Amino acid sequence: MFMHLAKPLAPQPNLKTLQISNLSRRGFIRGTTGFTLGLSLVACTQNKPETLAQDASPIPDNSNVDVGPLVLISIAADGRTQITNPRSEMGQQVITTVAQMIADELDVPWDDLVIKQAVGDKKYGDQNTDGSTSVRNHFTRFRMAGASMRQMLTQAAANQWDVDISECSSELGVITHSSGKTLTYGDVAEAAGKLDVPAEDDVTLKPRSEWRYIGKDKPSYTISDVIRGKGTFGIDVKVPDMLYAVIAHPPTLFGKVKSLDDTAALAVPGVTQVIKMKEPEGEAPSFQQLGGVAVIGTDTWAAIQGREALEIDWDAGPNASYNSKAYAKELAATARKTGENKLKRGDVAAALKSSAKTISADYYAAHLSQSPMEPPAATARWDGDTVECWACTQNPQAARSTVAQICGVPEENVTVHVTLLGGGFGRKSKPDYVVEAALIAREVGKPVKVTWTREDDVQHGYFHAVSAQHMQGGLDAYGNVTAVLHRTVFPSINSTFGPAVQGSDFELSLGATDNPWDVPNMAVEVGKAKSHIRIGWLRSVANVYHVFANQSFAAELAHAAEIDQKDFLIDLIGPDRQIDFSKDGVTYPNYGASIEEHPVDTKRLKAVLNKAAAMAKWGRDVPKGHGLGIAVHRSFLSYVATAIEVAVDSDGNITFPGIWCAVDAGTVVSPDNTKSQMEGGTLFGISNALYGEITATNGVVDQVNFPDWRVMRMAESPHVFETHIMESDAPPGGVGEPGTPPAAPALANAIFAATGQRLRSMPLLGQNDRLDMSKVGEG
Amino acid sequence: MAITLKINGNTKTVTAPEGTPLLWVLRDHLGMTGTKFGCGVAQCGACTVHVDGTPIRSCITAHEDVEDTEIVTIEGANGKVTEAIRSAWEELAVPQCGYCQAGQIMSATALLETNKNPTDEDIDAAMTGNICRCATYVRIRKAIKEAAKTV
Ligand code: FES
Ligand code: FES
Numbered sequence: 056m057f058m059h060l061a062k063p064l065a066p067q068p069n070l071k072t073l074q075i076s077n078l079s080r081r082g083f084i085r086g087t088t089g090f091t092l093g094l095s096l097v098a099c100t101q102n103k104p105e106t107l108a109q110d111a112s113p114i115p116d117n118s119n120v121d122v123g124p125l126v127l128i129s130i131a132a133d134g135r136t137q138i139t140n141p142r143s144e145m146g147q148q149v150i151t152t153v154a155q156m157i158a159d160e161l162d163v164p165w166d167d168l169v170i171k172q173a174v175g176d177k178k179y180g181d182q183n184t185d186g187s188t189s190v191r192n193h194f195t196r197f198r199m200a201g202a203s204m205r206q207m208l209t210q211a212a213a214n215q216w217d218v219d220i221s222e223c224s225s226e227l228g229v230i231t232h233s234s235g236k237t238l239t240y241g242d243v244a245e246a247a248g249k250l251d252v253p254a255e256d257d258v259t260l261k262p263r264s265e266w267r268y269i270g271k272d273k274p275s276y277t278i279s280d281v282i283r284g285k286g287t288f289g290i291d292v293k294v295p296d297m298l299y300a301v302i303a304h305p306p307t308l309f310g311k312v313k314s315l316d317d318t319a320a321l322a323v324p325g326v327t328q329v330i331k332m333k334e335p336e337g338e339a340p341s342f343q344q345l346g347g348v349a350v351i352g353t354d355t356w357a358a359i360q361g362r363e364a365l366e367i368d369w370d371a372g373p374n375a376s377y378n379s380k381a382y383a384k385e386l387a388a389t390a391r392k393t394g395e396n397k398l399k400r401g402d403v404a405a406a407l408k409s410s411a412k413t414i415s416a417d418y419y420a421a422h423l424s425q426s427p428m429e430p431p432a433a434t435a436r437w438d439g440d441t442v443e444c445w446a447c448t449q450n451p452q453a454a455r456s457t458v459a460q461i462c463g464v465p466e467e468n469v470t471v472h473v474t475l476l477g478g479g480f481g482r483k484s485k486p487d488y489v490v491e492a493a494l495i496a497r498e499v500g501k502p503v504k505v506t507w508t509r510e511d512d513v514q515h516g517y518f519h520a521v522s523a524q525h526m527q528g529g530l531d532a533y534g535n536v537t538a539v540l541h542r543t544v545f546p547s548i549n550s551t552f553g554p555a556v557q558g559s560d561f562e563l564s565l566g567a568t569d570n571p572w573d574v575p576n577m578a579v580e581v582g583k584a585k586s587h588i589r590i591g592w593l594r595s596v597a598n599v600y601h602v603f604a605n606q607s608f609a610a611e612l613a614h615a616a617e618i619d620q621k622d623f624l625i626d627l628i629g630p631d632r633q634i635d636f637s638k639d640g641v642t643y644p645n646y647g648a649s650i651e652e653h654p655v656d657t658k659r660l661k662a663v664l665n666k667a668a669a670m671a672k673w674g675r676d677v678p679k680g681h682g683l684g685i686a687v688h689r690s691f692l693s694y695v696a697t698a699i700e701v702a703v704d705s706d707g708n709i710t711f712p713g714i715w716c717a718v719d720a721g722t723v724v725s726p727d728n729t730k731s732q733m734e735g736g737t738l739f740g741i742s743n744a745l746y747g748e749i750t751a752t753n754g755v756v757d758q759v760n761f762p763d764w765r766v767m768r769m770a771e772s773p774h775v776f777e778t779h780i781m782e783s784d785a786p787p788g789g790v791g792e793p794g795t796p797p798a799a800p801a802l803a804n805a806i807f808a809a810t811g812q813r814l815r816s817m818p819l820l821g822q823n824d825r826l827d828m829s830k831v832g833e834g
Numbered sequence: 835m836a837i838t839l840k841i842n843g844n845t846k847t848v849t850a851p852e853g854t855p856l857l858w859v860l861r862d863h864l865g866m867t868g869t870k871f872g873c874g875v876a877q878c879g880a881c882t883v884h885v886d887g888t889p890i891r892s893c894i895t896a897h898e899d900v901e902d903t904e905i906v907t908i909e910g911a912n913g914k915v916t917e918a919i920r921s922a923w924e925e926l927a928v929p930q931c932g933y934c935q936a937g938q939i940m941s942a943t944a945l946l947e948t949n950k951n952p953t954d955e956d957i958d959a960a961m962t963g964n965i966c967r968c969a970t971y972v973r974i975r976k977a978i979k980e981a982a983k984t985v
Contacts, residue, residue, distance in 0.1 A: 146931030146968045274924070281932030282920050284868020284908030288933060291867035299862060324851040354862035356854045359874075428872050428880060428933040428967045477870070477933025478967050509873040727927055731973070735930055738969030761877035761965065770958035772971035 126178070127200045128157060130208070134228055134241035136161065137169045141179035142189045143449045144172075145427070145476035145483070146735070147791045148728045149189045150276045153197060155268040155724055156190070160201030160261060163228045163240065165268065170276060175451025175471035184449045185484045185592060186646065187691040187789025190724050194787050195260075198269075202258045204247075211247035212238045263722075263784070272727045277475065289447025289474045290432035290506060297434065297502040298327060300495050301358040303365050304347040304515045307754035308340060308588050309372040312348060316366035320350055323364055325357025330498050332491070333461075339553050340589050342457045344491045345515060351499055355506050375754040377587035379422065379521065386523035386584055387417060389544045394580035395557065398568045400639045401576030403527075406538035410529025414615050416608055418526070420600040420817040422749035423519035424764060425593050429477020430512040433492035436502035441468040446489045447476040454486035458493045469493075480739070481592035485517050513764045514756040517591025518749055520545040522600040526608045529576075534616030536627060538576035541605060543567050545597070546586030557583050558597070560642040565690065566601025566796060568641040571657055572609075573629025577639070588751060594739055598690045598796035603744070603817060606686035606800030611813065620804060621668045621685050628687075631658040646691050652786055653692045659719050659781075660689055663696040666717035666779055671698035680704060681712065682809025686797035691789030693720040694781075697737055697797040701805040707825035709745070709806070711773035716794065718778060721785035729790045730778040736794025737776070742767035744799035748818045765824070837898050841866070842910025848897065856892040856900055857881045860907060868908040868936050872965065879964030882937040883907045889944040891963075908936035916943045918984045922977035930968035938964050942978050951982055 129137045138157050142149045150170055158168055173179050181192065205225055212230040213220040215238065222233045228240045263270075280286045305311065317329040328351040335343040350361035407413050433446035435458075442462065448454045451471040459466040476483055488505055496503040507515075522545035529537040547562060549555035558581045560568070567579050593599070613623035633654035636643040645653060664687040668674075671683055680703050687696035698715045716733045723729050746765035750757045758764040799817060807813050812826065821827045836849045839856075841864070848863050857874075860866040860883070869892055872880030876891040883892045884906040919942050922928075929935045938961070945952055945960035952960070957975055966974070 144931075146929075148930075272927075275927060275929070277932060278924055278927065278929055281929050281935050282923050282939060284866075284936045286932055287867070288870075290871060291861075293865060293867070354850070354854070354858050355871075356858040356862070357851070426967060428878070428931065428965065429870070430872075476931060478931045480967070506871070509875075509878075731927060731930060731970075734972055735969045738971065739967075742969065760875050761873050762875070766965055766967060767969060767971070768963075768965060769961040769971050769974065771962075772969070772975070774954065774972075774975070776972045 128161065128204050130240050130244040132241045132244060134167055134239050135169055136163045136167050136228070136240070137171055139171045139173045139179070141173040141182045143182070143184035143451070143473055143476055143479065144277060145184065145449065145479035147189070147732060148275050148725060149184065151273055152190060152725050152728065154276070155273055156194060156197035157201040159266055159268040160198045161205050162226055162267065165273065167228060172473050175455040175473065177452060182450065182452050183484065184479070185481060187791040187793065190787045191648070191692055191789050194722070194724070198260055199255060199258060202260050203253055206253050206258055207247040207250045208240050208243055210250055211243035215243060215246065269724050270722070270726065272725065286475050288429050288477045289445065290429055290477070292434040292445040292474060292504060294434060294436055294502045297504055298351050298353065298499060299355045299358050300349050300351045300503050300505045301355065301362050301508060302332060302347050302349045302491060302505065302511070303362050303367060304345045304511060305369055305372070307369070307371045308374045309335065311346060311370040311372060313368040313370045315348055319364035319366065320361040323352070323357060323361045325352045325354060326361035327351050327353060328499060329361065329365070330495065333494055339551060341552050342453060342486050342490065343461065344487055344494060349491070349495050351495065351503060359508065371754060374587040377751050377754040379750040383419060383521065383523065386521065386544045387419065389582035389584065390417065390523040390525040390542050392582065394542055394544070394582035396578060396580050397560070397563050398570070398577060398579035398636070398639045398641050400578070401538070403538045403540050403576045403578045406576035407527060407529045407540070410537045411532045412530040412615060413527065414611060415525065415527040416611055416815055418524040418600070418604040418607065418815045420522050420603055421747060422521045422588070423593055423743050423747045424513055424516045424749050425480035425482035425519070426512055426764065426766065427476070427478025427480055427482055430507040430509055431483060431488040432504065432506045433489040434502060434504040435489070435492035435496035437497050440464050442493050442496070443470045443472070444489050444493060445472045445474055446486070446492070447474050447483055448486055448489060449476065449479045449484040450486060453484070454489040457486050458490055461490050462493050462497065480594045481596070482516060485591055509760045513749070513758050513760060517551065517589045519593035519599065520548070520590050520597070524600065524604040526604060528608065528612050530612065530616050534618050536572065536574045536612055539570070539572065539574050540578050540580070541567055541570065542580045542582065543601060543604070544582035544584050545600065546584045546590050548590050548592060550586040551589050551591060556585050557581055561644055562597040564641070564643050565597035566605065566688065567597070568636060569643060569655065569689070570605060571634055571655060571660060571689070572627045574627070587754060588756070594736065595690060595792040595795035598688065599740070599743065599799065602686065602688045602796035603799040603803070606688065606797065607803050607815065610684070610800070610804040610807065619674070621664065621673050624664060624685070624687065625661055628657050628661055646789070648692055653788070655689060659694045660687060663687060663694045663717040663719050663781060666781065667696035667698045667715050670715035670717065670777055670779060671700065671713065673698065678702070680809060682805045682807065684801045684804025684806070684808055686800040686804060688796045690793045690796050693718060693788030693790060693793040695733070695793045695797055697801040699801045699805045701802065701809050703806065703809045703826060705828065707828040709820070709826060713775035714773045716776070716778045717781065718790070718793065719781035719783055720788040720790050720793070721783050722787045723780055724787065726780055729780055732790045733778040733794040734776050736792060737798045738767055738772060740795040740798025741802055744802050744817050745820050746818050746824065837901055839897065839901065839905060840903065841905045842907060850897060852898055853896050856883065856895045856897045856905070859897040860892065866907055866909055870933055870936055872934065877965070878934070879937040879941060880934050882940040882964065884911070884940060884944060887944070887947065889941050908940060911940065911943060913943070915946045915981070915985050918981040919943055919946065919977070921984070922980040926973050926977045926980065928970050928973040928977050930970055934964060934966045934968070938966065938974055942974070942981070945978065946982055946985055950985060952978065
């Protein structure tokens with residue numbers, strides 16, 4: 056199946072799996088030959104481009120620059136329209152969504168679309184599929200591409216008829232002159248390809264009322280294949296003559312092979328070779344390979360068996376002292392001390408002193424692993440100095456540049472084909488495994504696929520940061536909040552790329568310095584924490600722990616004030632307004648978006664909160680052992696409130712009679728898919744909150760595979776999950792991540808309502824995945 | 835040693851070391867990559883196939899142990915029940931990334947083959963061995979009930 060991809064003749068037709076299903080039903084030939092005219096379009100970057108990862112990534116940010124001619128659309132003489140999708144598909148249905156945005160403005164029949172997956176190349180603009188950016192950062196750009204092309208086609212028809220373009224209209228691939236004569240897009244495609252791309256100001260986008268595909272539910276491009284076992288994921292890639300590799304990664308970060316005995320490994324049937332991996336350089340792991348020993352074989356199993364048989368004596372290296380239990384205590388102690396101020400409003404210390412009542416609370420959240428169902432996998436094949444890679448990567452440009460850099464070849468010599476991703480959640484934005492494949496394939500002299508086993512994934516990932524937070528709050532005699540202090544300590548993602556020992560402004564802006572509470576005295580402080588394992592992005596990033604802490608604390612304050620949690624929260628958010636965090640000295644990146652275009656709007660925040668509460672019938676009597684909790688947060692430019700009903704039995708088992716979610720993501724391109732992401736994002740958050748815990752002893756991760764790295768299963772999932780999408784004309788926000796942050800605190804608040812037990816440490820469940828019922832009733 | 839396997843009605847001869855799990859024989863030797871690897875230790879269900887109609891985890895099943903059986907994988911599953919499940923899956927847009935879905939569909943098929951009207955508890959019991967990290971559980975449960983109506 057991958058034979059045709061092997062040829063270096065770009066642009067080759069996409070992976071067959073990426074073409075739309077209804078085409079095949081209509082008997083279309085799946086090959087995409089016939090697209091002789093690749094029309095070049097200038098990248099139309101009206102939107103403020105993404106800068107989310109700016110201070111947490113070594114990736115040169117090319118989204119700010121004019122990326123030059125951008126090939127996104129080509130039209131064949133027979134009218135088929137090929138869209139090149141530059142974003143990575145990992146379950147968010149981005150292929151379908153990108154097609155909706157482009158095809159709507161281009162105005163072509165949905166069934167005539169063929170989708171091709173782009174390789175990693177700067178000419179496509181920003182391809183880093185993280186930060187929930189595919190729609191929110193590219194909504195205008197993709198529509199402009201479609202609209203520009205439509206205008207060029209119409210102009211070409213006008214030229215052919217020798218009439219003015221104003222006398223022509225176009226609809227669903229057909230251009231009509233006022234006299235009634237028509238031409239198809241296919242008829243004029245070649246002539247259109249010779250025209251200049253119109254200036255952005257000369258192109259008019261459709262009014263919302265004329266949208267054909269945007270805002271409508273279109274069937275997923277990939278579904279027909281994946282339910283038949285046909286989708287090609289990174290781990291499924293096969294090229295002729297390929298060998299299979301797994302790697303014995305150093306148990307500790309920057310550990311080294313002291314001595315290696317591969318005799319037994321080489322005796323395993325099917326094992327062809329054992330090689331020592333190049334060691335990572337410098338002090339920061341970045342996207343480098345981890346080192347260790349690779350075992351190559353004629354199938355994956357042989358390689359796995361060979362790895363088992365290796366005798367390696369490791370030099371544990373500089374991180375062998377890492378014990379996460381002791382580290383957690385250090386973090387908590389740091390959180391008790393004054394840190395560096397990052398938000399300052401009024402005088403918190405004085406206000407706390409004069410408050411009628413003060414409370415404080417300490418929160419903890421463990422390391423997490425993204426663990427997409429498809430573990431990292433990549434295939435590489437060298438031909439002289441050029442290498443072709445196939446990978447399930449969220450960031451093909453980073454894969455390309457990192458492979459080039461580490462292998463010492465120019466970037467033009469590296470091609471990165473993007474497969475389907477069996478989940479990403481941030482793990483696959485780091486291309487270390489693509490580098491491994493390239494290094495091994497070069498040494499072996501044959502194409503090689505590297506597969507990470509689940510053990511590799513759980514033990515050697517880029518882990519979500521562990522964190523400790525300390526909060527203090529003051530109340531006046533009427534239950535108004537007078538002061539809030541939020542102190543947070545966690546190893547920064549920046550430590551993966553350099554010598555960072557403190558959380559960055561970017562991480563703090565995810566749930567800490569973007570606190571929307573209308574409180575006269577407020578402070579946010581950050582403490583220092585050195586990292587000893589690789590720290591990386593995980594769905595919604597620092598929002599996970601920050602929002603767990605402050606939305607739990609809001610409920611704790613409500614309890615102390617003896618006011619209903621939801622009413623209290625509405626009051627805490629305060630009057631309708633747009634918040635300017637810079638007034639309090641905050642460096643607020645606003646997820647890379649302009650604050651004028653995407654203000655922090657408390658009206659929208661309260662609206663989703665009220666909506667979720669109404670959906671849950673907030674305030675109703677619930678059966679004994681049940682409890683309702685709620686939380687709200689704006690992240691990735693979208694507003695989400697989540698209400699959760701839990702039922703706790705006398706043994707401490709938790710079930711979910713219902714979860715209700717209200718989301719305001721501005722303009723929504725794909726409604727049902729947005730609901731799907733809210734379900735997935737919320738349950739991801741609940742899974743992490745209930746069970747998620749990666750720990751380390753002497754620098755080695757203690758968890759090994761799914762039995763001990765625990766994730767949610769069917770029997771633990773809710774039976775009722777309702778999502779409401781708020782009507783909005785605002786520009787689009789993200790949808791992949793914003794469902795996650797409110798989930799954990801809504802859950803903790805629900806458990807408190809059900810049992811009187813305030814859980815401040817994630818994972819929330821103890822032994823045997825149960826609540827510790829001996830603590831029931833303790834505040 | 836050459837082993838003859840009957841997969842999706844076709845006879846295949848494979849030569850793989852004894853003990854090689856069926857999963858890797860399917861994926862690496864026969865190029866049938868619809869059956870997925872998720873854990874290798876019977877914890878996630880991504881590798882679920884049917885052996886004589888029973889769902890098994892192919893990652894811990896030595897290929898030589900299923901020599902005289904009828905093996906059905908996602909590529910070959912096309913009975914009435916599986917097709918009803920596929921329709922419900924499409925109707926309710928169940929999959930997100932889709933990686934776990936082959937296993938989910940094989941487990942759901944086995945459930946509906948023996949239980950035309952599963953309760954929530956039946957669904958929990960049959961499906962809880964299949965992890966979906968995208969957490970499509972709510973839709974899977976609904977879709978199984980939808981499919982049950984049509985078979
Ligand atoms: S791969 Fe077989 S159960 Fe996970
Ligand atoms: S759909 Fe992604 S793991 Fe289930």
